[in-house]
Amino acid sequence: KAGVTQTPRYLIKTRGQQVTLSCSPISGHRSVSWYQQTPGQGLQFLFEYFSETQRNKGNFPGRFSGRQFSNSRSEMNVSTLELGDSALYLCASSTVEGFVTGELFFGEGSRLTVL
Amino acid sequence: KNQVEQSPQSLIILEGKNCTLQCNYTVSPFSNLRWYKQDTGRGPVSLTIMTFSENTKSNGRYTATLDADTKQSSLHITASQLSDSASYICVVSAQAAGNKLTFGGGTRVLVKP
Numbered sequence: 772k773a774g775v776t777q778t779p780r781y782l783i784k785t786r787g788q789q790v791t792l793s794c795s796p797i798s799g800h801r802s803v804s805w806y807q808q809t810p811g812q813g814l815q816f817l818f819e820y821f822s823e824t825q826r827n828k829g830n831f832p833g834r835f836s837g838r839q840f841s842n843s844r845s846e847m848n849v850s851t852l853e854l855g856d857s858a859l860y861l862c863a864s865s866t867v868e869g870f871v872t873g874e875l876f877f878g879e880g881s882r883l884t885v886l
Numbered sequence: 887k888n889q890v891e892q893s894p895q896s897l898i899i900l901e902g903k904n905c906t907l908q909c910n911y912t913v914s915p916f917s918n919l920r921w922y923k924q925d926t927g928r929g930p931v932s933l934t935i936m937t938f939s940e941n942t943k944s945n946g947r948y949t950a951t952l953d954a955d956t957k958q959s960s961l962h963i964t965a966s967q968l969s970d971s972a973s974y975i976c977v978v979s980a981q982a983a984g985n986k987l988t989f990g991g992g993t994r995v996l997v998k999p
Contacts, residue, residue: 775929804987814930814975814989827986861929875920877929 773798775864775878783884789850792881796843796864802826803845804875805837808859817860820845849883857885888913890978892990899966900998907993909959909976917979917986921950921961924973924992933961933974966997 776795784790796803804819804827816829820839837847843864849856859882863875890911899905911919918937922930934943934950936959943950947964963970976990 806989813991814977816987816989863929874932874935875930877931879927879929 775862775876777860777862777878777881779881780879781882781884783886784852785886786852786854788852789848790852790883791846791848792860792862792883794845794847794862794864794878796845796862797876800864800866800876801843802865803839803843804863804865805845805847806861806863807831808861808880809857814861817847852885854885857883859883888978888980888988890976890988890990892974892976892993894993895991896994896996898996898998901966901968903966905963905966905995907961907963907974907976907995909961909990911957911959911976911978911988911990913957913978913980913988915981916954916957917981919950919952919959920977920979921948921959922975922977923948924975926972930975963995966995968997968999971995971997 778793802821805817806814808814818837819827823839834850839845859880861877861880863877865875893908918935920935921933923933924930933945933948936943936952938954949962952959973992973994975992978988980986
C-alpha cells in the first residue's frame with residue numbers, strides 16, 4: 772500500500788511569510804505526527820493529531836500550528852517565518868496506538884528554506 | 887528534563903565489520919525505546935521497538951539491546967554493508983502527557999569498501 776506522502780518536497784520562503792505543508796497518511800492510519808529536523812537540534816517533535824484533535828504537543832512557539840481533516844490528512848502551518856525555521860519537516864503516520872507504543876511510518880519530508 | 891544521548895556522533899567502519907552504537911536516556915516514565923535508520927535525504931525507517939520487559943530484539947543484521955535499570959540501549963550492526971551507511975536515531979517514548987517522544991542526536995555511520 773502507498774506510504775506517507777508529503778507535499779511539497781522542497782520550498783523556499785522569505786522571512787515573515789507563512790507556509791503550509793501537507794501530509795497524507797497511510798490508508799487506515801488515523802494518527803499523524805509532525806517533526807522538525809535541523810542539523811543543530813536534530814529531530815524534534817512538533818505535535819500529533821488523531822481524529823481531527825491535537826493529542827500531544829511539543830515545545831514549539833504558537834507560530835507552529837496544525838490540523839487534521841476527517842480523511843486523516845494533515846497540514847501544518849508556520850507563520851511569520853524566521854531564518855531558524857529552515858529545516859526538514861517530517862510527517863509520520865501510525866495506528867491508533869502507534870504514536871506512543873508502536874511503529875511510526877515517516878514520509879520523505881518537506882525541506883523548507885527561509886531566506 | 888527528558889534527554890537522550892547517543893554516541894559516538896559518527897563512525898567509519900570497513901565493509902564486513904561489526905559496530906555498536908550507544909544510547910543513554912533519562913526519559914521518565916519510560917514507555918518504549920526505538921531505533922530508526924535514516925538515509926540521507928529520506929525519512930527515518932523503524933528498525934526495532936522495545937518495551938521495558940524486552941532485553942534484546944533483532945531485525946536482520948541489526949540487534950538492539952535494552953537495560954532499563956541503567957537506562958542504556960545499544961544497536962549492534964553485524965557484517966556491515968555499504969547500504970548501512972546512514973544516520974541511526976534512538977527515540978524514547980514516555981508515558982506522560984504532553985511531549986512524549988524524545989530523540990537522540992543520532993549516530994552517522996559510514997561504511998567503506
